[in-house]
Amino acid sequence: MVDTEALGEYEIIRIIRKHLTLMPDMPVPFGDDVSAVQLLGDGMVVLKTDMLVAATDIPKGMSLYHAARKAIVMNISDFASKGVMPTAAVVALGLPKTLANRKAIAEIAEGLNAGAREYGAYIIGGDTNETSDLIISVSLFGTAHHTVTLRSGAKAGDIAAVTGLFGKTSAGLRLLQGNCNASPKDRELLADAVLCPNARLREGLALRDLISSSMDSSDGLAWSLHELARASKVGFLIDRLPVAPEVHEFAQTNGLDNVDLVFYGGEEYELVLTVKPEKWTEAEAAVKAVGGCLIPIGKATYDREIFLEMNGLKRVIEPRGWEHFKSPA
Amino acid sequence: MVDTEALGEYEIIRIIRKHLTLMPDMPVPFGDDVSAVQLLGDGMVVLKTDMLVAATDIPKGMSLYHAARKAIVMNISDFASKGVMPTAAVVALGLPKTLANRKAIAEIAEGLNAGAREYGAYIIGGDTNETSDLIISVSLFGTAHHTVTLRSGAKAGDIAAVTGLFGKTSAGLRLLQGNCNASPKDRELLADAVLCPNARLREGLALRDLISSSMDSSDGLAWSLHELARASKVGFLIDRLPVAPEVHEFAQTNGLDNVDLVFYGGEEYELVLTVKPEKWTEAEAAVKAVGGCLIPIGKATYDREIFLEMNGLKRVIEPRGWEHFKSPA
Structure with missing residues (x-):
């Protein structure tokens, strides 16, 4: 829970949600304790988590919108490398007090949503915390009904x-x-x-x-x-x-x-x-x-x-x- | 990537992996770009992410082992409330330079593994970063072949x-x-x-x-x-x-x-x-x-x-x- 004078956690979540495209037919509504996606048939659940840390991952000149978008894109890229279509992401946000304001949060939410939607995925849930530096920890999920391409398959001559x-x-x-x-x-x-x-x-x-x-x-x-x-x-x-x-x-x-x-x-x-x-x-x-x-x-x-x-x-x-x-x- | 004089990222991951119970029959080996779990039949993928931030979530007297265990337990608890069995977790770690040492990392890995195994789940992947404060961002995943219990179902008289x-x-x-x-x-x-x-x-x-x-x-x-x-x-x-x-x-x-x-x-x-x-x-x-x-x-x-x-x-x-x-x- 973000304990800030500026905005309460629930107000922060409300602002974020307003900027997200809701996934159709969500089996669990946004804001319940967990998020869920309907599955059809056998297959493999594929997961990836990658954390964006402002101090090391946000260069000079990058807006909050682009930082948030990048936090999604870097996870999508791992799915791309394995040939797996991403379905949905959950996002744990660490917000410093200075960013617990309406404008900053809206910009972050829009960047997250844009990054996900560009690749056909949705943001389906998350968690908000107070941290000293901005942290956007994304976990991406998808299903594969085929084998995924590993790092280990190269042979001499390829x-x-x-x-x-x-x-x-x-x-x-x-x-x-x-x-x-x-x-x-x-x-x-x-x-x-x-x-x-x-x-x-x-x-x-x-x-x-x-x-x-x-x-x-x-x-x-x-x-x-x-x-x-x-x-x-x-x-x-x-x-x-x-x-x-x-x-x-x-x-x-x-x-x-x-x-x-x-x-x-x-x-x-x-x-x-x-x-x-x-x-x-x-x-x-x-x-x-x-x-x-x-x-x-x-x-x-x-x-x-x-x-x-x-x-x-x-x-x-x-x-x-x-x-x-x-x-x- | 953790940029530290103390230990490199790959050494950190190696130490963590050594302390984890490997999930049997993983379709993607630990350390590839994504993690995966085999699925059987239709159902629902359930996800939860919750971030533990040392400054606000680790009280005086709590060891790194117990902090890491708690980071898992707080996610399991959300699954418990929905009646969903957890399967596996991915963990994004934010480590301050002071904790990028063998002993601290082993303790964190053991705590994560203990928390997951107590409830039948496995740690199947993650990401390591350098942060100013210790951050353990856990994303838990499970499947449900039944409806999950929502927050919204109470009626007067219940x-x-x-x-x-x-x-x-x-x-x-x-x-x-x-x-x-x-x-x-x-x-x-x-x-x-x-x-x-x-x-x-x-x-x-x-x-x-x-x-x-x-x-x-x-x-x-x-x-x-x-x-x-x-x-x-x-x-x-x-x-x-x-x-x-x-x-x-x-x-x-x-x-x-x-x-x-x-x-x-x-x-x-x-x-x-x-x-x-x-x-x-x-x-x-x-x-x-x-x-x-x-x-x-x-x-x-x-x-x-x-x-x-x-x-x-x-x-x-x-x-x-x-x-x-x-x-x-």
């Missing part, structure tokens, strides 16, 4: 691929922090990658049954490759740098290394996956059919290390992850 | 009942804070009510289909009665004070009001419910059969106010909730 180009959030974050330069058009595009990230749900659903392993890239491309390698007991030889053209330009303008921006960024929600060579054409077409793209970047190897080899130069990709918004430079 | 006596946590909290006196035996019993609360899951499951409305009493008995009254559009006339004998004694010794301790406490996990008079004998027997007790305390009324009437004296029960550990006196 094609490594990604669903988009990398480096935009690394660059965008530097721009938001005022450390770097870019043209107004690039500035907007790169900042937008940080402030309004998108999960690759359509791609993940289209690729279901066509790929051998998958995860998202929320901790950076290098980290994802190392995780897939660890779980699948393989290595990777990367021979194509999936760098966005704006990032290439940004790196040159600001004297930064392309490779660092692409591999050691984070808060990017592309899928990193492997495909058997004989499934490649089908996988590529399936992603194209939903308006996405599948970019081959190399292949899985018996040798359990991870290298980038380009223009005859070979360098080790380190198991470094996302270093949060504290030390992005 | 018997109001509780699954145990009240006031122990109010008294125990005052003892833990060193403000009050009690005999060593009572001291232990009352402190234990705060440190090691139990959810009334057996009672809740036994009462399924026999009661007209139900919720737990985590925000205090007065608050629960007001919530049931609001949702069901009834009032309550309470004519029996469900006070624990130790609390009666404690109130006398310390010059406190019995009624305050019973109604305006909190962090108590009894069920507060209503039963149609014609179902009373069956409901009472069902609870007895699982080793519990069902205590009638009054009845639901057309008049939408909530009164306590004892010894010819009538007083209003206010819609005051649990005031946290900040201002218990």
Whole structure:
């Protein structure tokens, strides 16, 4: 229970509910002790919880609306990587006293609702608490009537691929922090990658049954490759740098290394996956059919290390992850 | 990702996993992007999320083990009130740097596991973050192949009942804070009510289909009665004070009001419910059969106010909730 002079817990919940799209035919009404969703037939319940903490996850320049939306999107992204359609989310909010006001709560609720609805899910319940820092702890739920794509299925020889180009959030974050330069058009595009990230749900659903392993890239491309390698007991030889053209330009303008921006960024929600060579054409077409793209970047190897080899130069990709918004430079 | 000199996120997850009982036949292994549970047949997925925040939810004298256990129990209690068996939980942890050490994390993991296993559930996944204050955000999941008991089903004339006596946590909290006196035996019993609360899951499951409305009493008995009254559009006339004998004694010794301790406490996990008079004998027997007790305390009324009437004296029960550990006196 939020114990605040500004607004009581029940008033906070009332404001939140007003901004949410209610799921049709809820078996338990919003505001009862639990939330529920009707199920049909056998299958698997899939769950994910991921907590957004303002101090480490909300960069300068991000509104409460976009922070709340991102808290949902980062959970949706994990579902995307497993090829599972999300159904509903419950949200535990930790609100500092300074945010226990009508405007802030409405903005958070709208961001949560927007994030969920963009991907076909609903917010069906939650909990409100008083905390020193803003915390949005989302638990997402869905059902699967098929096998989910694990991290552990890659075999040597499989094609490594990604669903988009990398480096935009690394660059965008530097721009938001005022450390770097870019043209107004690039500035907007790169900042937008940080402030309004998108999960690759359509791609993940289209690729279901066509790929051998998958995860998202929320901790950076290098980290994802190392995780897939660890779980699948393989290595990777990367021979194509999936760098966005704006990032290439940004790196040159600001004297930064392309490779660092692409591999050691984070808060990017592309899928990193492997495909058997004989499934490649089908996988590529399936992603194209939903308006996405599948970019081959190399292949899985018996040798359990991870290298980038380009223009005859070979360098080790380190198991470094996302270093949060504290030390992005 | 926990960014700490003390222990890395992956080491933290490894320690946690070591202390958890693994659910048999998990369709997705622990540590992949999502967690999953196999389902059989139609039904309803039931979800609950509740966040434990150290500053407001962990009283003086409570170990990390008991704090983590409580974070689970408070979610189980909501399932108990709806008559739903919990299956599994995912846990988002917010750890301050001071707790990112082996001993603290093991204690938290053991507490989470103990809380879940006591009620037949498993911890199947989670997320770790760095926060300024310890935060344990639990999302509990279960399936129901029956209707769940809502807050809104009470009708005037229904018997109001509780699954145990009240006031122990109010008294125990005052003892833990060193403000009050009690005999060593009572001291232990009352402190234990705060440190090691139990959810009334057996009672809740036994009462399924026999009661007209139900919720737990985590925000205090007065608050629960007001919530049931609001949702069901009834009032309550309470004519029996469900006070624990130790609390009666404690109130006398310390010059406190019995009624305050019973109604305006909190962090108590009894069920507060209503039963149609014609179902009373069956409901009472069902609870007895699982080793519990069902205590009638009054009845639901057309008049939408909530009164306590004892010894010819009538007083209003206010819609005051649990005031946290900040201002218990």
